[in-house]
Structure formats: structure tokens, C-alpha cells
Amino acid sequence: xxxxxxxxxxxxxxxxxxxxxxxxxxxxxxxxxxxxxxxxxxxxxxxxxxxxxxxxxxxxxxxxxxxxxxxxxxxxxxxxxxxxxxxxxxxxxxxxxxxxxxxxxxxxxxxxxxxxxxxxxxxxxxxxxxxxxxxxxxxxxxxxxxxxxxxxxxxxxxxxxxxxxxxxxxxx
Amino acid sequence: xxxxxxxxxxxxxxxxxxxxxxxxxxxxxxxxxxxxxxxxxxxxxxxxxxxxxxxxxxxxxxxxxxxxxxxxxxxxxxxxxxxxxxxxxxxxxxxxxxxxxxxxxxxxxxxxxxxxxxxxxxxxxxxxxxxxxxxxxxxxxxxxxxxxxxxxxxxxxxxxxxxxxxxxxxxx
DNA sequence: GGATATTGCTCAGTATGCTGACGATCAGTA
DNA sequence: TACTGATCGTCAGCATACTGAGCAATATCC
Numbered sequence: 001x002x003x004x005x006x007x008x009x010x011x012x013x014x015x016x017x018x019x020x021x022x023x024x025x026x027x028x029x030x031x032x033x034x035x036x037x038x039x040x041x042x043x044x045x046x047x048x049x050x051x052x053x054x055x056x057x058x059x060x061x062x063x064x065x066x067x068x069x070x071x072x073x074x075x076x077x078x079x080x081x082x083x084x085x086x087x088x089x090x091x092x093x094x095x096x097x098x099x100x101x102x103x104x105x106x107x108x109x110x111x112x113x114x115x116x117x118x119x120x121x122x123x124x125x126x127x128x129x130x131x132x133x134x135x136x137x138x139x140x141x142x143x144x145x146x147x148x149x150x151x152x153x154x155x156x157x158x159x160x161x162x163x164x165x166x167x168x169x170x171x172x
Numbered sequence: 173x174x175x176x177x178x179x180x181x182x183x184x185x186x187x188x189x190x191x192x193x194x195x196x197x198x199x200x201x202x203x204x205x206x207x208x209x210x211x212x213x214x215x216x217x218x219x220x221x222x223x224x225x226x227x228x229x230x231x232x233x234x235x236x237x238x239x240x241x242x243x244x245x246x247x248x249x250x251x252x253x254x255x256x257x258x259x260x261x262x263x264x265x266x267x268x269x270x271x272x273x274x275x276x277x278x279x280x281x282x283x284x285x286x287x288x289x290x291x292x293x294x295x296x297x298x299x300x301x302x303x304x305x306x307x308x309x310x311x312x313x314x315x316x317x318x319x320x321x322x323x324x325x326x327x328x329x330x331x332x333x334x335x336x337x338x339x340x341x342x343x344x
Numbered sequence: 345g346g347a348t349a350t351t352g353c354t355c356a357g358t359a360t361g362c363t364g365a366c367g368a369t370c371a372g373t374a
Numbered sequence: 375t376a377c378t379g380a381t382c383g384t385c386a387g388c389a390t391a392c393t394g395a396g397c398a399a400t401a402t403c404c
Contacts (some may be wrong), residue, residue: 022250027212027226037203054203055391064289078200081391106352107352108399110352140323140326149198159311255362256382
């Protein structure tokens with residue numbers, strides 16, 4: 001009791017809010033883990049001789065798996081904001097990895113296709129991407145890594161609708 | 173066996189890379205969880221009548237807990253890049269929540285102080301911040317939430333040096 | 345069929361985050 | 375003390391992310 005009292009007084013000289021340690025804040029931990037994940041991804045990919053961001057990679061892989069999809073569908077599949085997708089596709093097109101052409105069925109929409117160069121890039125980059133995923137979880141045992149991913153998936157599923165860019169399955 | 177074979181052929185017509193589902197990628201899950209965490213934070217804080225980002229909140233709370241610290245130390249404590257801090261402090265100062273003044277001991281450095289208004293804001297905003305942290309973990313049991321935070325902390329500690337902005341304790 | 349609502353995409357503006365560079369300053373050493 | 379290297383803060387430039395707005399086109403409803 002005495003210890004606690006001293007601790008509180010030490011942290012808070014006045015009777016104000018009890019500011020928790022940043023490491024007790026899931027939001028802070030989320031930011032830190034993301035920060036490390038991006039840095040590891042970029043380092044591994046650059047070591048492999050490529051220049052592709054995590055976001056660009058996810059978009060390209062999803063275009064490959066769903067040829068001809070439009071931008072809104074792509075955004076839904078990987079949970080990007082639709083305004084973000086525009087710039088990401090711009091850069092994939094500019095690098096010659098993807099193509100954007102007007103849809104014949106809906107003149108508002110753009111159909112996305114991966115190019116041969118994009119396919120080649122995806123194939124060659126895969127070991128680096130997989131290596132990055134391993135490094136991100138490097139401090140955890142295999143079982144802990146699985147558990148972390150399970151808990152993240154569960155928390156994400158529960159909060160899916162809370163951001164402007166929820167995950168959406170493709171329409172049939 | 174048959175099922176698996178069909179599935180693989182369905183996903184991969186040629187003998188190319190096996191593109192994993194995004195939900196098996198810790199990097200993707202990290203981005204999604206962060207995305208939701210930020211959205212929840214902003215929504216809760218705005219509901220409480222304030223306009224403060226997660227990054228600004230963390231900086232302000234850390235300034236309050238370490239009066240007079242310089243920008244590099246602040247960056248280290250919350251693992252921001254030092255180039256990011258400049259803009260964050262700019263906005264805190266512009267909102268009247270913090271002050272930046274030249275250090276008397278080191279003319280390169282700037283000493284940071286929280287203002288009365290900043291203190292007031294921190295105090296009033298705390299319930300919203302705590303509510304946001306709860307909502308982020310809303311899909312998990314209390315035990316699962318604890319476990320998620322433990323695993324994140326462990327993974328982050330192992331990867332601390334891998335980003336340009338590692339966490340650093342303050343010098344004594 | 346025509347008014348209305350919705351949807352696909354883009355844009356301007358703002359806030360992280362990062363790379364790489366720079367000037368000013370400090371610290372350590374020859 | 376002069377030189378060298380490191381450090382503090384800032385800047386330009388780029389890439390996410392988001393808000394809110396708008397245009398064009400499609401869907402829906404009467």
C-alpha cells in the first residue's frame with residue numbers, strides 16, 4: 001500500500017489523470033509493431049534488389065489473384081481507403097507492374113491487370129517477403145507467433161467496421 | 173488431397189509463387205490493427221470534443237511526464253523518427269498545448285514544456301483515450317487482450333533496432 | 345421514363361513516417 | 375587549441391492514410 005502510494009505520488013504530483021505507460025496502450029503497441037513491420041519489409045525487399053512498399057506488394061498480389069477487378073473491390077479486399085488506392089495504382093502503373101484500363105461494363109470503373117513484369121516481380125520478390133514476415137515475429141516462438149496472429153485476426157474482425165476502410169469480400 | 177490439389181490449381185495456374193492469404197501475413201495484420209486503432213482513437217477523442225491525434229497525445233503525455241526534455245529524447249521515449257517530431261511539436265505548439273524554447277545548456281536543443289491548457293486537455297481527454305483502448309480490444313476477452321499486448325511487447329522488443337526510430341530510454 | 349439515390353473514381357488538404365541532406369553546435373582528441 | 379566526429383533540429387521529397395468534396399455514370403423507385 002505504501003509503495004503504491006509513493007509510486008502514484010511520484011508519477012503524479014497533483015491529483016490529475018493517471019497517465020499509463022505507453023507500453024500498456026494497445027494503440028501504441030500497434031503503431032510500434034507496424035513501424036517495425038514496414039521497416040523490415042522494406043529492408044528485405046531492397047536487399048533482394050526491388051523497390052516495392054508493403055502496400056504496393058499487397059495490391060499487386062491481389063490484382064494478380066483477381067484479374068480485372070476494379071479499384072473499389074481491390075480496396076475492399078485489402079482494406080485500403082479508396083482514396084489511397086488511386087495513388088498506389090498510379091505508382092504500380094508508373095513502374096510498369098500493373099495496367100489500369102476503363103471497364104467495358106461500367107464506364108465509371110477501371111479494370112486492373114497485372115503485367116508480365118509485375119508477375120515476374122512478384123515471383124522474384126516472394127522469398128524476401130516471406131523472410132520479412134519471419135523476421136517480424138523473430139522474438140516469438142512459432143507457437144507465440146501463431147497466437148499473436150490469431151489474436152490480431154480476432155481483434156481486427158471485431159473492429160472491421162470501425163475504420164473508413166473495412167475489409168470487404170469480392171462480390172460474386 | 174484432391175481438394176487441396178484443386179485449390180492450388182485454382183489459385184495458381186502456373187507453377188509460380190504460392191501467394192499466401194493476406195490474413196496469414198503478420199505485416200498485413202499489423203497494418204489493419206493499427207488502422208482500426210487510429211480510427212477508434214480519433215472517434216472517441218472527437219466524441220469527447222477534442223481534436224488530437226494518437227501521435228500528438230503520446231507526445232503531449234510524455235512531455236508532461238518529462239518536463240524540459242529535448243526533442244530527440246522525446247522521440248526516443250515514444251519511438252518516433254526525429255524528423256516526424258518536428259511537425260508534431262509544431263502542431264502542439266500551434267494549438268497552445270506545448271511550448272518549445274531554446275535550451276540554455278545546449279544551444280542546438282529545444283526544451284519542451286506542457287502548458288496549462290495542455291494539462292487541462294490531457295486531464296479531460298483521458299476517459300476517451302482509455303475508452304478507445306478498450307474498444308480496440310473489444311473482440312477479445314480480458315485474458316486475450318493481455319496476451320495480445322504481451323506478445324506485441326515481446327515482438328517489438330526483439331525488433332526494436334530494426335526501424336529508424338527505436339525506443340530509447342531517457343539519459344539520466 | 346424521369347427524378348433520386350448510389351456508386352466509382354479523383355482531387356485538395358492535412359497528418360504521420362520515412363530517406364537523405366544540411367547548418368549549427370557540441371564533445372573528444374591530437 | 376585546432377581538428378574531427380558526433381549530435382540536435384530542420385528541410386525537401388516521397389508514400390501512406392484519412393476527411394470531405396465533386397464529377398460522371400449507374401441503379402432504383404415512383
